[in-house]
Amino acid sequence: MDYPYLNNVRLTIPMKYAPVRNYINGEFVEAATSETLDVISPVDGALLATVPLSTSHDLDQAVKAAKKAFATWSRTPIKERVQVFFRYKALLEKNLDELARLVQEENGKTFVEAVAEIEKGSELSEFACSLPQLVTGEVLEVSKGVECRTEHVPLGVVASIVPFNFPSMVPNWTIPNAIALGNCMIIKPSEKVPLSVGRLAELLQEAGLPPGVFNVVHGTNEVVEAICDHPDIEAVSFVGSTKVAKLVYQRATSNFKRCLALGGAKNHLIVLPDAIPAMTAQNITASMSGCAGQRCMAASAMVAVGPVDHIIEQLCEEVLKVVPGQNLGAVINRESKERIERYITEAEGLGAKVLVDGRQATVEGKENGTYVGPTVIDYVTPDMAVAREEIFGPVISIMRTRTVDEALAIENANPYGNAAAVFTQNGGMARYVIDRASAGMVGVNVGVPVPREPFSFGGWNESRFGAGDITGKSSIEFWTKLRKSTTKWNPEAGINWMS
Known part of the structure; x- marks a missing residue:
């Protein structure tokens, strides 16, 4: 496809489009x-x-x-x-x-x-x-x-x-x-x-x-x-x-x-034991890996409340279906790839458990591309950098709590406030989280709670x-x-x- 705004290609330079103006x-x-x-x-x-x-x-x-x-x-x-x-x-x-x-x-x-x-x-x-x-x-x-x-x-x-x-x-x-x-x-x-x-x-x-x-x-x-x-x-x-x-x-x-x-942003998804496993796993996977995690509404931290191991297992099964170069895109450049992988390695060194490891991902025929595979890290503590800082990659950190109030305390303590979500079938508990989450956009059983027009984004x-x-x-x-x-x-x- 020729782009009229990019013309006069200099044949000595092996690039697809002419210089941007x-x-x-x-x-x-x-x-x-x-x-x-x-x-x-x-x-x-x-x-x-x-x-x-x-x-x-x-x-x-x-x-x-x-x-x-x-x-x-x-x-x-x-x-x-x-x-x-x-x-x-x-x-x-x-x-x-x-x-x-x-x-x-x-x-x-x-x-x-x-x-x-x-x-x-x-x-x-x-x-x-x-x-x-x-x-x-x-x-x-x-x-x-x-x-x-x-x-x-x-x-x-x-x-x-x-x-x-x-x-x-x-x-x-x-x-x-x-x-x-x-x-x-x-x-x-x-x-x-x-x-x-x-x-x-x-x-x-x-x-x-x-x-x-x-x-x-x-x-x-x-x-x-x-x-x-x-x-x-x-x-x-x-x-x-x-x-x-x-x-x-x-x-x-x-x-x-x-x-x-x-x-x-550092968006927290609070998962309760009564959440529907398949729907929850699919939503969280899509949220953390969509656009290679390079969006301010991506799920970055999951707060598991009580006995939700069955949901985490299903989450890992869903994440493994996300394949770089197929249904997962690249991160923007090599610097980003290296920075994201450092977060994972640092968390692992501090005692977190990497359940799905996306480091060193490559795509056949596109070896010069910059890919990071989807990554799930369990037993993360709130003080770890991977739990506190915006990673901007397809990585989700799981922190475990006993109660919803403990989960909300973690969510409220983070300095950002773009999005939060709760996964539950209890309407009262969903309302409880909506009222107490410190975020401008809140979802219930929705991993990316972006409002549609005419509702505003912020x-x-x-x-x-x-x-x-x-x-x-x-x-x-x-x-x-x-x-x-x-x-x-x-x-x-x-x-x-x-x-």
Whole structure:
């Protein structure tokens, strides 16, 4: 497949796609710098492309284009703006296979997982199309002849900094809503997976989005810092590790910007003895190994309450059905593979028991790929690093407790707060856990409790910095400001304290 935004292939370089370029004011353009990074496929180690290390100058060009476009786009009625996303949704679906293959190549996940990612982007676009019905504002006659009215007004130029683990879906967490609400956007993709966002830019253009409304600037720290510092960027969203989320939030807000920064997670699944073994094992396996564990909603810690050995045995049977290169994708790079395997080795050295060992996994014919097999570690204690820290790999650590309250104490003690789940057939006990888990998203017999639109995505504690959520109805407040107007046209009504 040829990608128009990646042209002029240099035949002397054995890479699949041509060098990635920035997308500014409706055109793919060269960065101001000649410095680049290689884009390596974790599937097989192939060189896919190079990505530019853009500078603050490149960002400034994008901001100027977005600021100019904002004057017209923000005054375009929202009913007209969302027509772009009706067409964009159709284009995502029309090009689903192609988009999924690109995600698979640059991220390493399985094709089925990549398809699901594109389908979620379609759902997010569908929600954006409903925004005219959700931002109608309010009007009330507060006194005779006097009306008060509220309107949702776009902020201006906004920016979104996105991670490697969902090259297409996470950008679509913000692109449809922010733009449909009248803002103009600059997005900074992960330098590890820069290809998908370029293709999304093409589809947005094909859907009729005017030049300058959506812009892409590639790079690393310099671009992120420039986004946080730029005086003409009004709001910043970020998705990534908690360490970087804190830095982005602090820097952006110190420059008086709105910021919503989503960080990492350590999600606990509490398993009670009455849980249905097969369903529980299947859900936990899918949660811990889906997308190779590289998602902030992955199951990372299982808290076994009481006698649940029969469920753990079935869990191991299910995990053994997950095979690297078949129904388990690669982790993003060799550094990640080595880091994940160190966690396993360290836990084993401290007395934990590795029930299923995914270290040193290889895939025939793809020996240069970076794979970690699914791993189950039992008899983990809460003080071990594998129990406390985000691993971001297909690894689940099992801690054992006698009571639900002991399990909740472990869950509550972790600094993160994205997700928690309980597996039980007791409705009262499920409610007990929902009320006491310290997580923004809680599941009952669901291993990945991600809300569907219009419900919003967002965690608590050190999984989120800033107010509100990044998707759904909650995102409206982040991407707009509220204008209040009071009007009076009847002088004969006189003046009172309300007018």
